[in-house]
Amino acid sequence: MAVVAWLEAAGIDATLPSPDRVYDAYLGGSHNTAVDRSFVDQVEQILPPIKPLARNNRSFLRRAVKEAAAAGITQFLDIGSGAPTVGNVHEIALRANPEAHVVYVDSNTIAVQSSLIKLQEQNVTDRVTMIQEDxxxxxxxxxxxxxxxxxxxxxxxxxxxxALLHFIGDEDNPADLIAHYRSRLAPGSLLVMSHIALDDASQEQKDQVAAFLDAYKNTTTRLYTRTKAELERLFEGWELQEPGIVHLQDWRPDNPVDREPSAYHLAWCGVGRKA
Ligand SMILES: C[S@@+](CC[C@H](N)C(=O)[O-])C[C@H]1O[C@@H](n2cnc3c(N)ncnc32)[C@H](O)[C@@H]1O
Structure with missing residues (x-):
């Protein structure tokens, strides 16, 4: 079914771009509408490296999942997982270990519904599911x-x-939220995070990102940047894994083509381990 028909059937307002579908459109996926794509065209004018930035983020996610699986982790809880798009976590996790279990979480109805359909089509619902939660x-x-x-x-x-916490403002106390999750997890658990950032950006990039944040005021959600020091605080209580908090392309790159220089400096990422 076309995405717009989906939205209408689910009673969702498709007149505003929605971050999960917009992100899918950045990556060249098919779970987006004309409204989302026209917003993406607008964003590309404002922040030309937006698509490389999204691809770099997705590559980091893939590498982090592969490394977690290689370290023996078989359970994945992916919050803010978005619509099924290019290179999904369960595909990587199940390839590494067919016994892996994955729970996806997103607050967005269409992301959840379209992911569930994909999981059913792939016949993996005994080990992979998705819930709608915040x-x-x-x-x-x-x-x-x-x-x-x-x-x-x-x-x-x-x-x-x-690529989730930049949707969460300080009024929601992200550090307390992360500490709460950590308190419920077993030792050896990992926290994988990435976040839009500007510390090392050029003035031109800072101006572009400021306009980009403004554009998101016309979507269903707001967007915030955080500094490396703020991200370090979010990782408090977790042992940062090598190479620490770095730009997306610098987290254990497995391939020189992962380095897309136009988007360099626009996001931080890292992986922490609960001792
Ligand atoms: C940019 S996408 C990231 C997708 C995926 N994590 C990745 O990095 O490839 C962010 C997703 O977070 C979801 N999201 C935003 N705020 C959320 C919240 N408070 N709780 C759960 N999901 C949220 C959005 O609906 C969107 O699908």
């Missing part, structure tokens, strides 16, 4: 029956908040 409701996510059915919290979990 990051700001940790217990709602961690105690959700579908989460409990697939994740054993006595064992390490790879918790992902990739």
């Amino acid at each position: 990051l700001r409701n940790p217990d709602g996510i961690l105690d959700h029956p579908q989460t409990r059915a697939l994740i054993d919290f006595d064992k390490p979990v790879c918790l992902q908040m990739v």
Whole structure:
């Protein structure tokens, strides 16, 4: 079914661009509408490296999942996972270990519905599911029956908040939220995060990002940047894994083509481990 028909059937207002579909359009996916694509055209005028930035983010996510699987983690809780798009977490995790379990979480109805269809088509719903919940409701996510059915919290979990926290303002106390999640996870669990940032950006990039943040005021959500020092505080209590908090392309790059210089300096990322 076309995405617009989906939205109408679900009673969702398709007249505003929505961040999950917009991100999917940045990556060249098919879960987006004309409204989202026209917003993406507008963003590309404002922030020309937006698509490389999204691709760099997705590559970081893929590498972090691969490394977590290689380290023996078999359970993945991916919050703010978005619409099914290019290179999904469960595809990487199941390739590394067919016994892996993945719970996706997103607050956006269409992201959840379209992901569930994809999981059914792929016949993986015995080990992969998706729930509609908000990051700001940790217990709602961690105690959700579908989460409990697939994740054993006595064992390490790879918790992902990739390109998510820039949708959360300081009034929602992201550090307290992350600490709450950490308190519920077993030792050996990982936290994977990335975040739009400007510390090392040129003045031209800073101006572009300021206009980009303004543009998001016309979507269903706001967007915030954070400094490296702020991201370090979000990782408090987690042992940062090598190479620490770095730009997306610098986190264990496996391929020189991952380095897309136009978007360099526009986001931080890192992986922390609960001791
Ligand atoms: C930019 S996409 C990132 C997708 C994926 N994590 C990645 O990095 O490739 C951000 C997603 O976060 C979701 N999101 C935003 N605020 C959220 C919240 N408070 N709780 C759960 N999901 C949220 C959006 O709906 C969107 O699908």
